[in-house]
Amino acid sequence: MTQYIVRRFLGLFPTLFVIITISFFIIRVAPGGPFAREKELPPQVLANIEAKYNMDEPLIVQYGVYMYNIIRGDLGPSFRYQDRDVNYYVFNSLPASMFLGLVSLSIALVLGISSGILSALRQNKLADYLSMSVAVIGISVPLFVIGPVLMYFLAIRWQLLPTSGWIGGRNGWAPLIMPAITLAFPYFAYIARLTRASVIEVLRSDYIRTARAKGLRESVVIVKHVLKGALLPVVSYLGPAFAGIVTGSVVVEQIFRVPGLGRFFVQSAFNRDYTLIMGTVIVFSVILIVMNFLVDIVYALLDPRISYK
């Protein structure tokens, strides 16, 4: 098992390497990219970049320097802002994004799994139809509609929650509620549908018939025999779900003005602040890759049939 973890962990680095390399070369081919000088840059920025990447050296050397800096944890100078590095912006806004993402994922998991199980057990009954209808809304209505509509009713019409801001301000935890719900909603929907389908499938399996033939109570059958197998697909969905939440945070942070990385991402895309975009993407990628790694390990721990060889 330890060996398996170590091997999987070492496997993360090639992936990262490829992502960083692709990122670097996308900057290079970008029309009017940062290293082509036709774009008007503030002279100070230009000086920063040149100093950092030895602009007069061959491409391969610049690439080497970029990689070296990244290994040292330096994402380079911003393409737009003169005074601070990409690191400063990225790592100052990361905590808010991470927190929002994890809270949303937890909400989606808890609500999604429980309503999925409920639906499966009350198949074709009212509770099933109700929660599955909510789930279809969740996958059919875009985030950026749900968010503003929530904001309109909860914050503007009924004045229950603040329209924007972030935790730690004068509103305490309240500013977290709407962005987290908005972000969690589509993934709640997916997880609920996934859970329902896989619980129903497991309920039909032979080993559940065996468990019932042994005289176990239905509640024991569900908790002990059904859930472990039924939740495996949900575990493997966690990777994509987290990727989606990271992406969704871009929009949600925009709507609710959360001081997170997602908002930076959009701004930098518009400002064509390539180094900042790349920095953001690299950080997001690292988070995702680590997340996928953790999911794989949890999966391996849950499913005894996986061999660690």
Added chain:
Amino acid sequence: MNQKVFSDPILQVRNLQTHFKTDAGVVKAVDGVSFDLRKGETLGIVGESGSGKSVTNLSLMRLIPSPPGRIVGGKVMFHDTDLMKISDSEMRNIRGNKISMIFQDPMTSLNPFLKVSTQLIETIRLHQGLGKRAARAQAVEMLAMVGIAKPEQRIEHYPHQFSGGMRQRVMIAMALSCKPEILIADEPTTALDVTIQAQILEIIKRLADDLGTAVIMITHDLGVVAGMCDNVAVMYAGKIVEKGTAKELFGDPKHPYTKGLIHSVPRLDQDHQERLFSIEGQPPNLIGLPDACPFYPRCNYVMDICKQKYPAPEQLSENRAVNCWLYKEHENKEAGLVEQR
């Protein structure tokens, strides 16, 4: 096989009916099945796939998935209680304890996510109220009894670490761990290699004898019946068409379907020049069947009456009954319905 002397029946099934609702209509999977089972007896239920053997036995245990299935009628008397009438919790007390089951496919019948120990111990603790340690000891003992080597170690393994035959042994150990009065074995050897089949049957037979457990052996393999069973019931299209002791039934089959089944088994002691016998045609599907004998389109002895009405069982001797118009000639004569073949 020497004739055993059996006491009163411990299980009496009367006119059991189980229907399934499907897209195309109501499937009468079990349509008026009746039989008795005595202490220590081994009863074989034979028939083609889809003839309702498995559904009959799942119905006894009230394990029919519902919907789409539903037990619509009949009585199942286990000693003095009607299993169709008792509460769910009383039924759970019987399942796995007084009546237990082994299924066809050992690869899928054990929970792949739980250790064998967990699955064995939970049954024992549930029905015998033993402590963890005692239950575990009993589980190990059961594994040893079904012939699993190093049971103390093997019990900590997951099902996928066992071969098919070994998993079926685990299933048997699990089914017999509470010393049930009845063991229902639903094609226990169909999914296994031929060499393993004999071992598994041997284990079932030996343990059933040791524990005094009556066995209902569901199979489509007449060899299994001949080797193991005291009595046999032949099922076709949801009905039992013939019952008798294994000896009588093989020696002198009455129902044309039984005759066909027995003839279609290849035999080494007969002339090889002859072509293998097979019953022509397909079994009907079980939706919207008329009251006729469901076998008549494939029957070589078909009469007009066969197409109009299903015959009541004709009791030929104490243990012998057959549902066929051929053996009801007196009635036919009375009704003036006898025709040439």
Added chain:
Amino acid sequence: MSNMPSSPDTQSAPDGATNEFDQPVEGVSLTKDAWRRLKKNHMAMAGLVLVIIYAVLSITAPILPIHSFRHQVSVHRDLPPSFTKTAGELWYERVENRMTLLAERDGRSQLNAEERAELAEIRDRIETERRVIDGEEVLVHQRRYLLGTDHLGRDMFARILYGGQISIAIGLIGTITSVFIGIVLGAIAGYLGGKTDYFIMRFVDVMYGLPYMLVVIILMAIFGRNIFNLFLALSLVSWLVVARVVRGQIMSLKNSEFVEAARSMGASQTRIIFRHLIPNTAGIIIVFATLRIPAFIMQESFLSYLGLGISAPFASWGSLVSEGVNRMTSTPWQLFFPAMAMTLFLFAMNFLGDGLRDAFDPHSKNRL
């Protein structure tokens, strides 16, 4: 359970063979069987009907009697939806209301001469003003805007219809492209195995680790927002799932007997892949494609919201919705109608996709 009566795949086929019990004995093909099961699923059928209606409307849009989606009538901006009143009437009401309000604020009980003259001029314009729109001369103020107008005085109905055309096209083309790339690479990886498989799948794994939409956002930001780039960006990174699924299917089919049979009869590799293996994965691909289309539409709308999608004067549902979101409080119909149109379509596609999956999934055979 293994021994349950196998579901008799029968509905009395008019010309099929029957046995003595009048039961059809004819075999039913997988697609036929799936179609039969789909027909039983009311939600999926409702979805299918809706999808067909959308498709017909989108295709016939150019010949339907609807207003131009790009012509701006500045005095018609932000008109509310109305079935009964013409644009002129709504415009007149709005001006009159505003003037009355102004007059009240100034403490006048009646409108002054200047204002009355303006109203008279408006009345006159309503009756007579003609404009040439798309080569046709029309009494522009006699138009009716069933779903209102947007902030530039364009017909919302036309915009939603044409926006739908673009959204659906993006969904379709994106899906076709990604399914095509996915099938080809997945089939090659699955069938050839070995090193080819290893490299293709490693590549897929690496791409999987990328935050997919973020890459699309970057591509759009860097290479400029036009429809072609949008298609390219969306479909280039979305074939991964298809490739994985197809590879898995092919791997399991590869060793099946019918492929052995084809091989033993001397069929070539390509023939085996494209004539034998891919058709056998058709069900799963149809289901995937159906569920992929709404996903693409959703992603395009996401990009539009960020200002990276379709650009004016063209519209997509996503761009309409994101414009509407900003004016949610003052002109709610500009959000409501495009959002409804889009959501309804996504609903329909999702229900249809779910239904197809159930229909193609043999496990659901006896399910009610």
